[in-house]
Amino acid sequence: xxxxxxxxxxxxxxxxxxxxxxxxxxxxxxxxxxxxxxxxxxxxxxxxxxxxxxxxxxxxxxxxxxxxxxxxxxxxxxxxxxxxxxxxxxxxxxxxxxxxxxxxxxxxxxxxxxxxxxxxxxxx
Numbered sequence: 577x578x579x580x581x582x583x584x585x586x587x588x589x590x591x592x593x594x595x596x597x598x599x600x601x602x603x604x605x606x607x608x609x610x611x612x613x614x615x616x617x618x619x620x621x622x623x624x625x626x627x628x629x630x631x632x633x634x635x636x637x638x639x640x641x642x643x644x645x646x647x648x649x650x651x652x653x654x655x656x657x658x659x660x661x662x663x664x665x666x667x668x669x670x671x672x673x674x675x676x677x678x679x680x681x682x683x684x685x686x687x688x689x690x691x692x693x694x695x696x697x698x699x700x
Contacts, residue, residue, distance in 0.1 A: 578603045578689050580669045585694030588659055592698075596654040598669030598691055607671035609687060610652040611635070612645065614665035614696075623683055624667070625654060628676040635679035661700035668693040 584596040600607050611626020625636035625645035634645055644655040652669060670687035 578605065578671075580671060580689055580691035582667065582669045582691045582694040585667060585696045587697045587699070590660055590698055590700070592659050593655070593657045594659065594696060596656070596667055596669075596694060596696075598652050600650040600669075600671050600689070605673050607650055607673060607689070608675045609672040609682070610647060610650075611670055611682075611687070612652070612654045612667055613670055614663075614667045615693075616662075616665040619665075621668075623679075626670070626679075626682060626687075627652070628679065628682050630675060633678070635682060637679075656696070659696070659698045661698050664696060664698050666693040666695050 579602045580598055580600050582598045588594050609628045612624040613621050614624050615621040623635055627647055642658045646653045669691040671689045672687035676682040
């Protein structure tokens, strides 16, 4: 059974940094795509950043310059710098065996496997 387990969330002051980690385990599946989503209170879930292709395409337009996604095999990281109150959300890791042709395809189809999420709070 596939498990995605996130860690690294917490309370941080505005301007601070956090590093989230997520490790996929429990299966021999190769997760070609892995990434991070977030859902703020009362909002829809949104894609934060993801690796989706052999060339390492990253979908990270909304947080470019502040957040950096990286990956080591079946572990994906999200380094978040200069955090703002609007970054407050539950951050969830996701993974999928397939590659996606582009970020729009990822947004349309979504990933198959999900973690339970970790809360990031940035008080105003």
